Amino acid sequence: MxxxxxxxxxxxSRSVDARLAAAVEVAERFxxxxxxxxxREPFEVMAYADGGLAIGPLMxxxxxxxxxxxxxxRAAYEKATKGRSVVSELRVTEASSDDALTVSAxxxxxxxxxxxxxxxxxxxxxxxxxxxxxxxxxxVLVIPRIGARTPVGKTVLLCWNASRESARAxxxxxxxxxxxxxxxxxxxxxEVSADGHGQEPGADVALWLARHGVNVTVQRDVAAxxxxxxxxxxxAADSDADLIVMGIYGHSRxxxxxxxxxxxxxxxxxxxPVLMSH
Numbered sequence: 001m002x003x004x005x006x007x008x009x010x011x012x013s014r015s016v017d018a019r020l021a022a023a024v025e026v027a028e029r030f031x032x033x034x035x036x037x038x039x040r041e042p043f044e045v046m047a048y049a050d051g052g053l054a055i056g057p058l059m060x061x062x063x064x065x066x067x068x069x070x071x072x073x074r075a076a077y078e079k080a081t082k083g084r085s086v087v088s089e090l091r092v093t094e095a096s097s098d099d100a101l102t103v104s105a106x107x108x109x110x111x112x113x114x115x116x117x118x119x120x121x122x123x124x125x126x127x128x129x130x131x132x133x134x135x136x137x138x139x140v141l142v143i144p145r146i147g148a149r150t151p152v153g154k155t156v157l158l159c160w161n162a163s164r165e166s167a168r169a170x171x172x173x174x175x176x177x178x179x180x181x182x183x184x185x186x187x188x189x190x191e192v193s194a195d196g197h198g199q200e201p202g203a204d205v206a207l208w209l210a211r212h213g214v215n216v217t218v219q220r221d222v223a224a225x226x227x228x229x230x231x232x233x234x235x236a237a238d239s240d241a242d243l244i245v246m247g248i249y250g251h252s253r254x255x256x257x258x259x260x261x262x263x264x265x266x267x268x269x270x271x272x273p274v275l276m277s278h
Contacts, residue, residue: 002175003030007108009101010036010077010090012069013122015114018147020080022273023112025150026141027086030175034081034088035108038073039100040066069122098131105136115270117145129267133248133278139172142267142274149242152273156180157241159232159262160187160205162196165247169277170205173245174212176275183209183216184239188223188231229265236272244274 008023010016020036027034043062070092077090093100105111113129133140141152153176160166170177177183190201198204202218209216219239223231236244248263266274 001171003027003032003109005035005108006030006032006110006112007035007037007101007105008112009097009114010038010073011097011114011122012072012076013114013117014120015117015143015145015147016073016076017080018145019112019114019143020076022141022143022148022150022152024080024084024086024088026110026112026152027088028084029151029179032086032109034086035104036073036077036088036090037100037104038070038077038090038092039097040070040092040094041096042094098128101128101132102135105132105138105140108138110141111136111138112141112143114143115145115267120145129276130248130263133276139169139275139277142270142276144270144272146271148273152176153179153243154181155239155241156183156243156245157232157236157239158183158185158205159244159246160185160202161190161247162198162201162205163247163249165249165278167247169245169247169275170209172277173275176243176245177209177214177216178212180243181215183214184235184241185209185216185218186232186235187218187220188228190220227265229262229269232262232266233269233271242272244270244272246274246276248276248278 006023006027008020023034043059081088111132129140129142156177158170185202185206187202190197192199201220206216206218221231221235
C-alpha cells in the first residue's frame, strides 16, 4: 500500500501555507498526485422575522469575499508547488467545504486538512477534521495551525489500544510507518486479555509492523486520572515525535459529535500532525 492520490484543503486561512507545504512534501515522498481543493462556499441568508432584508448588497459583498478567498488560495497553491517535482492540480468547486472534501476524499488515499483556528474566520471550521474522518472512510492528516516540521513522520507515535479503530489507523498509516526512522507503539493502561492486548500488550502489533519492515519499539504507560490525551501529547514531546497516529472514537449524527476525550484533547492541543482514522 502507498499513497498515490493526496487531497489537501486549499482555503484562504492563515495556516494554508504550512498545510500545503506539508502536503507537497508528502506527495513528493510517495510519488503521489496532489489535488488541492478550494470550495467556494454557497451563499446563505439568515432568516429575519420581519423579512426586511436587502439581498442584493449582501450577495454582492459575499461574491467579492468568495472571489478574494479563491484568489488567495490560488496564490498559496502556486507558491507551494512552484519549482517542486510534485504532479498537482488545483480544483475549484461551487460547494461547501464539508460536502466537496467528503466526496473528493473518497477518491483519494489521504486527506490533508488544517487544525481548527478559532482566531481566524477563514480557518475556524469547527468539527471539520473529525467530520471528514467519520464521513469519508479515508485517513485524515491534520496539520497544526502553527505548522509542521518536514519531512512529516521521521519519528511516529502510534497510539494502540487493540481496538478496531486503532487497527484501522495503523493500517492506514503504513506508508508513513514503513518510511519512518522510528515508530513507537504507545500502549496506555493496557488490560491483558486473550481477545485484546494478549499476554504482552503491544507485542502482537509490533510483530505485525516488523513484518512490514517497520523499525518499531513498544512503550507502555499509565494515564494519571484517565487523562489519556494529555499523556499522548506528553509522550510525543518526550520522544520528539513529529507525527501521532490514532483511531478516533465517537458517534456522528447530523454533524453533532461526541468524541472520546483523548481525540478531543489532541485535536484541540496538538502541536505536531495527527493522522486519524475511524
